[in-house]
Amino acid sequence: MPTAHLPQNTDELFQALQENDRRPYGRTRTVTAEELVDAAEQFEDPAVLIHALLELQEAYTYGSEPRKSPVVFARLLTLFDEQPDIFDERLRHMLFWRFKWVAHALRQLPEIPLTSLRQWLTEMRDRYEKADLGLQPYYGQAYQLAVHVGEDTALAYELWASRTRTRLSDCEACETCQRARYHLRAGDDERALRTWEPVLAGKESCKEEPARSASYALLPLLRTGRTDRARELHLVGYRACRRNPSMSEEVGRHLEFCALTGNEARGLELLAENRNLFDEVDSPLDQFGFLTGVEVLLQRVEVLGHGDLPTVGYAGRTWTVSGLRAEVRKRADDLAARFDTRNGTTAHADRRRARLDRAPLLDALELTLRPRSLDDAAPAPVTVPVARTTAAVPEALPELVLRARAAEEEGHPDAVACWARLRTLAAARDYTHPDDPAVGSLLRLRADLLADEGNRAGEKDGFADAAALHEEAAALYDDAGLPGHAALARACALLATAEIPAERAEGESDAGESADGAEAKAAALTAAHASIVRLHEETPGLAPYQEARLLRLRATALALRLQTSGSEDHVAPVFAEVDALHAFATRHALDGQISGALLLRASTHAISGNLPTAVTEIDALLDRLKAQGPAWHLPRTLGLRGRFRFGLQDAQAAHADLSEALRLAADWPADTVDTARLHGDMAQACLYLGRPEEALRHLTRSAELELCRGSRTDAFCTYSNAAQLSLDLGRVEDCIALLDSLLAEPDVTGGELNDRIVAQLRLTRARALHTGEDLKAATAEFVALSAESAGWDDDPGSHAMIAAETAVLLGESGEFERARDVADQALAAHARAPRFEHLSNSLRELARLQAQQQGPDGLTEALAYLTDAGRVADEARAADYQAHGRSLDSALAYEHGRVNAYAGAYDDALIALDKALALLGEPGRDDDAGEWAECVRLAGAVEGLYLERPAPALTRLDAAVSHLTALGHTEETEPLTALAARLRDEE
Known part of the structure; x- marks a missing residue:
């Protein structure tokens, strides 16, 4: 049972009705309203029952249960006929208003005969005339019935639209929507949009507007070229109607919009978010609108060849796009036929066909910061996809194996695609290994594939998996009689093992983990280096490329150790190994390893803090790569130089390098370069250069690339x-x-x-x-987060900040009792992990809100918040904490002034503001000047307007204006000058 207990008296019942009114529309609110009607019937006061019935009808109406709404209204109408004196002016107004609700509910039910709909309108007209009420609302319902049936609406529209509005007319926003849709049906997009503008601009609104108008305006906006406005209204309008059964038709129109703008993947995403609408919409007319929008989307996805994609649908079974489309088509066709049979027209079938026959209006419109395609929506394949390659992958199996090994030895990017193709072929049940001495045994091929898989796991920081795969490959290489390959695989396993993060002991702090973990990792890398050296020295018959790879692994182990420890003692050993690698690679003309050695050398200079030398080294490497190759090293090297230059605060040069790196990376297979890192670095450079919109594009691209490669946490x-x-x-x-x-x-x-x-x-x-002024939704989310973060024993500071923000939002909603409880939680968490500035700001804001909303009645509680903020400021001062914004003490004094002014304690307010001015001192920087001027302005207002002492107030203001002018802060003088002029006018 939703209600905690049934009300025992009428006061409790009215309180329960108020609480239920704050709930969102849906089953919980509706069931509670039903219970409250049952409870109201136990009392002798019929007014209580009337209020309960009104609440129940509202729950049915906005909960999309049109069959029940007329039944409840019939009870209300009977009560009115039997005891009209019980209905005061407000209840009488609500009763006659809801004649329209019943008319709307009856239109939604195809089982109600058309004659009954017309009889109800006649009843409405007769009742309005008898009550001496204007008939404009009646003609509005007559017009809507004509639209629904599909009759000629010109006369009905004129009879409604030409009449003067009354107190019982639909709200301005709803009537505006009806007028705009009339022009839309006539094919006049421009006039419809002009009519809609007050609603779409937010100047007229109600519970369902502007969300309803936005859903209908989307396509005319596209047809008239206003794509940015359509995008904006899609985002705002969809959020206002999602998952809402009474606005399911509007959800369907947003799905249709996605389908017609190349955003089919987003459409499927939104469909999944609204899966509840398949089962919770009780209105046949709303079902019809929703299902038609769903079918437009599914039809488009199927046309694009993705009918097998999984999707959500009716409960009880799994669905594909094609399967759901067939089910939706059957149900929507049946609904259209039922309405048209009832109405004696083909209007609903015709409208449905027109929507389904509509061609896409745009190939692609970027709707969100996360544009996705239907390929992104497809489940990840079991096999590894073939990467893009610079050359065709050989078809013949022997050539494919040899090409993969040659590319691997050279470090060529084509190795990725070749190994991926081989992995697929070798996993097939009918695979037959070639009997070719050049190819070698199946055992060797399996080892090759395991080694490649280990390399891929290591690139994704899956070090434990990488180590296991390389060890398994090494064992197979031993069995195949290939000791050089086995040594190389074991060296890779050693390095991967050293990089496995150490697990934190229970109860260990973050700081302890960081220091101890770094020391342990450095020791592991030292041991790994020593083991790789032994492997290198003890393995005979190494091919030059294998020896170079081992030298590279040795240098990499020491470079990672230096990166982990930051110790100067670890610099020289890295250079020694790099020099050995460079000398060997040069002697054997291994261009890839020469480049790798030079890149390691430049990176070592950078890690050791010598960025200028790192840039000099990498400049020489880039010259070499451009002249001798390998070309696929250019993007990574340019990206590294971009990072170095950014470190030298040359963001413009970094931006140029990163741009070129991204351009060149597009020429190579996807796994060749860490393009996600390049986009992330580019975002940093763009932010530094003051290009935040460009930075945003690079951040989202970086994140999506990280998702694609499986780095979901990073993404x-x-x-x-x-x-x-x-x-x-x-x-x-x-x-x-x-x-x-x-x-x-x-x-x-x-x-x-x-x-x-x-x-x-x-x-x-x-x-x-x-920020978007959806205070109700924001507060609900903050309350939930605050409750969850209370259990973060390892991070009380975060709970302190979340709880403090939550308390402020509760204060904005006027829930000061709950705000006080949550603020106390924030203070308790702050005692364990101080968050001085954040908590002080929140406490001062709570004080302001309580004084502003409650005046003198809220002064005691407001001052209690300021007392808490004072203790926080004292603690911050004792801890030598420096605030990032204004000082906590001056901010506190100013808030004392503002709070007392709101509560009418003007003498105390003026004393506090003078203290704040003393703490602020003389205005200096622009931000200081603005704060100082605002403090003077408020002091002048308190003194001159509320304490009615204009002379000293004017002296204060004139002196401040002169002082600010002399310092060049002319803009800050404007509010002071305006206040002074007002005081002089009132003298």
């Missing part, structure tokens, strides 16, 4: 940065849409991703919702 972290950047840029809806998409990923919903990363994504989304 989500990068996407988290992109979401925060989009929020910083004011692209609120882009931020929310991106995070909604990420939070719907299977490893997120399945609990497989790190819970702190998920929490960060949700926190950014909650902040975006708050």
Whole structure:
């Protein structure tokens, strides 16, 4: 039972009705409303029953249960006829308003005869005339019935639209939508959009607007070339109607929009998010609109050849796109036939066919920061995909094996595609190994494939898997009589093992893990280097490329040790190994290994802090690569030089290098270069150069590439940065849409991703919702995050910040009792892990909100928050904490002034503001000047307006204006001058 207990008296019942009114529409609210009607019937007061019935009808209407709404209204109408005096002016207004709700509900039910619909309108007209109410609302319902049936609407529209609005007319936003849709049906997109503008601009709104209008305006916006506006309204409008049964038709139109703009993958994503609508929409008319939009999407996906993609649908079975489309088509056709039979027209079948026959309006419109294709939506194949290659992969098996080995020895990118093809062939049940001495045994091929798989695992930081695969390959090479290959595989296993992160002991702190882990890893790399040296020395008959690979692994082990330890003692050994590799590779003309040695040398200079020398070295390497190759090393080398130059704060040069690296990387197979890293570095350079929009594109590209290669944790972290950047840029809806998409990923919903990363994504989304003024949704998310973070015993500081922000949002919602409880939680967590500035800011804001909303009644609680903030400031001062913004003490004094002013304690307010000015001192920087001027302005307002002492206030203001002008802060003087002029006018 949704209600905690049944109300025992009328006061409790009214309180329960108010609480239920705050719930979102859906089954919980509806069932509670039904229970409250049952409870109301136990009391003798019929007014209580009327209020309960009104709440129940609203729950049915907006919960998409049109069959039940007229039944409830019939009870209300009977009560009105029997006891009209019980209905005060407000209840009477609500009763006559809801005649329209019943008319709407009856249109939604094809089993209700058309004669009954017309009889209801006659009843409405008669009731309105008897009550001496204007008939414009009646004519509005008559017009909507004509539209529904498919009759000529010109006269019905004129009878409605030409009449003066009354108190019972639909709201301005809803009527605007009806007028715009009239022009839309007439084929006049431009006039429809002009009519819609007040609603789409947010000047007129209601519960369902502008979300409803936005869904209908999407296609006319596209047809008239306003693609950016269509994109914007899709993001805003979809969020307002998603998962809402009473707006399922609007969801269907957003799915249709995706299908007609090349965003079929996003459409499937949104369909999955709205899977509840298949089973929760009780209105046949809403079902019809939703299913038609669904079929437009599924039809388009099927036409593009992806009918076998899995998708969501009705509960109880699994669905593919083709299977669901067939089911949806059958159900929607049946609904159209039922409505048309009832109405005696073909209007619904015709409208449905027109939507299904509509051709795509754009090949591609980037709707979100995460553009995806239907290929991205397909399940990952079991076999490794063939990478793009610079040359055709040989068809003949012997040639393919030989080409793979030759490319591997040379380090050529084509090795990836060749091994991938061989892995597929060798795994087939009918595989027959060639009897060819040049190819060698099947045992050797299996070892080759394991070694390649180990290399791929290591590139993705799967070090444990890499070590195991290389060890297995080494054993097979031994069995095949190939000691050089076995030694190389064992060396790779040794290095991979040394890179496996040490597990943190239970209860160990992050700092301890970092220091001890680095020391342990450095020791492991030292041991790995020694073992590789022994392998090298003890293995006879090594081919030159194998010996060079072993030398490269030796140098890499020491370079990784230097990177881990940062010790100066570890620099010289790296250079010694690099010099040995370079000398050997030069003697044997191994261009790839010469390049690798030079790259390691430059990197070692950079790691040891000598960036200028690193750039000089890498410049020489780039000259060599351009002259002698290998060409596939150019993108990586340019990317490294870009990082070095960025480290030298030459962001422009870094941007140029990274741009060229990305351009050249496109010429090689995908795994040749870490393009995700290149895009990430490019984002940093763009931010430094003041190009945040360009940075955002590179961040999202980097993240998607990380996802594609399986680095999901890195990808989500990068996407988290992109979401925060989009929020910083004011692209609120882009931020929310991106995070909604990420939070719907299977490893997120399945609990497989790190819970702190998920929490960060949700926190950014909650902040975006708050910025977008969706206070209700933002508060709900913050409350949930605060409750979860309370259990983070290893990270109380994060809980302190989340709880503090949560308390502020509860304060904005006027829930000050809950805000106080959550603020106390934040203070308790802060005591364990101080967050001075964040907590002080939140406590001061809570004080302001309480005083502003409650005036003198809220002063005591507001001052209590400021007392808490004062203790935080004292703690910060004792800890020598320096605030990043204004000082905590001056901010606190200013807030004391503002809080007392809101509460009418003007003398105390002025004393506090004078203290704040003393703490601020003389204005200096522009930000200081603005803060100082605002403090003077508020002091002047308190003194001159509220304490009615204009003379000293004017003296204060004039002196401040002169002082700021002399310092060159003319813009900051404007509010002071305006206040002074007002005071003089009132003298």
